Amino acid sequence: MRTLVMKQRDLFEESVQETLVPGEIQTELVTQLALLMYGLIDAIEGEVHDEQDQH
Known part of the structure; x- marks a missing residue:
């Protein structure tokens, strides 16, 4: 279960890094x-x- 949580966190961090604007x-x-x-x-x-x- 802990491995799954870490993998999800890694995926989230990667997606955030790709969307950051300079x-x-x-x-x-x-x-x-x-x-x-x-x-x-x-x-x-x-x-x-x-x-x-108008009224």
Whole structure:
């Protein structure tokens, strides 16, 4: 049973290592995601404001 657990852990660690993004690219991705989120929030707030004006 312990051997099986170790093998599963090894497989997990290998799959994580393959999906890691280099630091420089990760920083850029996080920045772009934050900008996208702020843009989305602004768009939603604008839609809410527009909906309230019509009533």
